[in-house]
Amino acid sequence: xxxxxxxxxxxxxxxxxxxxxxxxxxxxxxxxxxxxxxxxxxxxxxxxxxxxxxxxxxxxxxxxxxxxxxxxxxxxxxxxxxxxxxxxxxxxxxxxxxxxxxxxxxxxxxxxxxxxxxxxxxxxxxxxxxxxxxxxxxxxxxxxxxxxxxxxxxxxxxxxxxxxxxxxxxxxxxxxxxxxxxxxxxxxxxxxxxxxxxxxxxxxxxxxxxxxxxxxxxxxxxxxxxxxxxxxxxxxxxxxxxxxxxxxxxxxxxxxxxxxxxxxxxxxxxxxxxxxxxxxxxxxxxxxxxx
Amino acid sequence: xxxxxxxxxxxxxxxxxxxxxxxxxxxxxxxxxxxxxxxxxxxxxxxxxxxxxxxxxxxxxxxxxxxxxxxxxxxxxxxxxxxxxxxxxxxxxxxxxxxxxxxxxxxxxxxxxxxxx
Numbered sequence: 039x040x041x042x043x044x045x046x047x048x049x050x051x052x053x054x055x056x057x058x059x060x061x062x063x064x065x066x067x068x069x070x071x072x073x074x075x076x077x078x079x080x081x082x083x084x085x086x087x088x089x090x091x092x093x094x095x096x097x098x099x100x101x102x103x104x105x106x107x108x109x110x111x112x113x114x115x116x117x118x119x120x121x122x123x124x125x126x127x128x129x130x131x132x133x134x135x136x137x138x139x140x141x142x143x144x145x146x147x148x149x150x151x152x153x154x155x156x157x158x159x160x161x162x163x164x165x166x167x168x169x170x171x172x173x174x175x176x177x178x179x180x181x182x183x184x185x186x187x188x189x190x191x192x193x194x195x196x197x198x199x200x201x202x203x204x205x206x207x208x209x210x211x212x213x214x215x216x217x218x219x220x221x222x223x224x225x226x227x228x229x230x231x232x233x234x235x236x237x238x239x240x241x242x243x244x245x246x247x248x249x250x251x252x253x254x255x256x257x258x259x260x261x262x263x264x265x266x267x268x269x270x271x272x273x274x275x276x277x278x279x280x281x282x283x284x285x286x287x288x289x290x291x292x293x294x295x296x297x298x299x300x301x302x303x304x305x306x307x308x309x310x311x312x313x314x315x316x317x318x319x320x321x322x323x324x325x326x327x328x329x
Numbered sequence: 330x331x332x333x334x335x336x337x338x339x340x341x342x343x344x345x346x347x348x349x350x351x352x353x354x355x356x357x358x359x360x361x362x363x364x365x366x367x368x369x370x371x372x373x374x375x376x377x378x379x380x381x382x383x384x385x386x387x388x389x390x391x392x393x394x395x396x397x398x399x400x401x402x403x404x405x406x407x408x409x410x411x412x413x414x415x416x417x418x419x420x421x422x423x424x425x426x427x428x429x430x431x432x433x434x435x436x437x438x439x440x441x442x443x444x445x446x
């Protein structure tokens with residue numbers, strides 16, 4: 039039995055089935071991401087001064103990834119238009135380009151951005167011990183300028199065993215630029231280009247540490263919500279890639295031969311999903327990388 | 330059209346003639362490219378302006394979110410064809426907006442709920 043309204047629109051709504059389906063799905067997606075973004079707002083508004091980190095992510099890499107997603111949004115809408123104009127070769131080229139963009143985006147995210155964070159370490163200093171580490175925190179300088187205090191010493195953990203070994207009483211941290219030279223005005227605000235690590239190593243006693251962790255979800259509410267939202271977004275990118283790959287298989291060629299508008303409708307639907315993924319990233323990028 | 334081994338696309342092109350509004354689609358391609366370029370420029374603006382101090386952190390967040398909302402609107406209106414969509418879809422959108430606003434307000438209610446120790 040033929041399913042009605044897969045290609046031709048239903049007369050009363052003017053819509054074909056999948057269009058209704060994808061928009062209802064996107065409505066549920068708005069609620070899913072909406073819940074997480076409202077969690078972000080809640081956590082950020084509730085963060086004590088100094089506990090919402092800034093400038094920890096690589097902004098140039100994030101900017102390039104944003105541009106890649108935008109390019110893929112253009113190419114997926116071009117793929118759909120190519121089908122409407124019965125240009126199958128162009129459709130396939132556009133889909134391959136879109137697929138490539140998605141692969142690069144995920145590759146950068148999972149192969150570079152996330153692992154760089156796993157190798158980074160931060161120790162939050164107890165309020166009563168902060169004066170002791172003034173040379174790494176520079177809080178007198180920040181207070182004089184009316185800026186939020188610095189509560190964390192971060193960098194590369196030189197003695198990795200300290201994470202697990204209770205016998206080791208201190209962390210040896212090769213410092214980030216902000217902690218190596220905390221009173222430099224250059225470190226008062228984040229920068230576009232990541233600042234190089236210093237060679238200076240700080241010894242931080244465990245008894246002075248509130249909590250310490252690699253830059254993983256447990257490091258802070260910031261990283262917890264960062265990994266949750268970018269992880270869920272990454273899963274959506276992966277889902278898009280599976281569909282793009284499917285639409286490059288011979289099964290789509292056969293559908294095109296049978297009814298090109300049916301394939302065009304499917305591409306419109308996968309395109310709507312992909313634009314939504316792009317749209318979510320448009321908010322993720324400034325909220326986590328910039329502001 | 331020169332490669333006969335390509336999965337049958339040349340034959341289908343004849344079976345399914347280009348619709349009358351093909352020229353119409355071509356015009357849109359330029360629009361899509363323009364919107365893509367605008368999104369790239371706006372991304373650069375978002376990055377650049379985030380390093381300008383507008384008096385307070387809240388002001389910077391407001392400007393960043395206004396730019397993001399504008400970019401998202403471009404994607405929704407042009408790429409997702411919301412500019413010319415059917416009434417049913419707009420009804421879905423309206424319901425979604427109501428529910429998602431409620432969701433955000435619910436979270437913020439927590440700030441009214443003071444913890445008594």
